Amino acid sequence: MNRTDLKNKVAESAGVSAAEADRAIDAVLGAITDALVAGDKVSLPGFGIFETRERAARTGRNPQTGESLDIAASTSAAFKPGAELKRKLAKS
Template sequence: MNKNELVSQVADKTELSRQQATSAVDAVFDALQTALGKGDDIRLVGFGTFSVSHRAASKGRNPSTGAEVNIPARNVPRFAPGKSLKDAVNKAGK
């Protein structure tokens, strides 16, 4: 599913116009990005938890040349699915 398909489903389920659904989806994504950018966790009960994890600096190798490359430290987003989401995924696969 891509963003357009998500917007279409939100519009259908909420009886919002496509433009209103696009605004709603964009607002949710913006709120998630803003909170994660501040380092906050986002806990959506039953769905999952979005968090920020720090990845330490490390050394890697360029596969083409074999030269050693420094990989800088950075923050990365993480998602841990909740029980309800895991159960829904497992039911859908059966």
């Protein structure tokens, strides 16, 4: 499913126009992004938790040359599915 498919599904389910659904999707994604940038978790009961995770600096290896290289520490977004989502996925 791509963004257009999602927009159309939301518009159909909510009984709104595609433009309104697109604005709603933008608002939700913007709110989640803002919370993660601020270091907060976003918990959607039954669906899951969006959070940030810190990755420590480490030494990696270039697979083509075998040369060692330093990989800087970073922060990444992570998603942990909720119990209801896990249950629904297990049935499919």
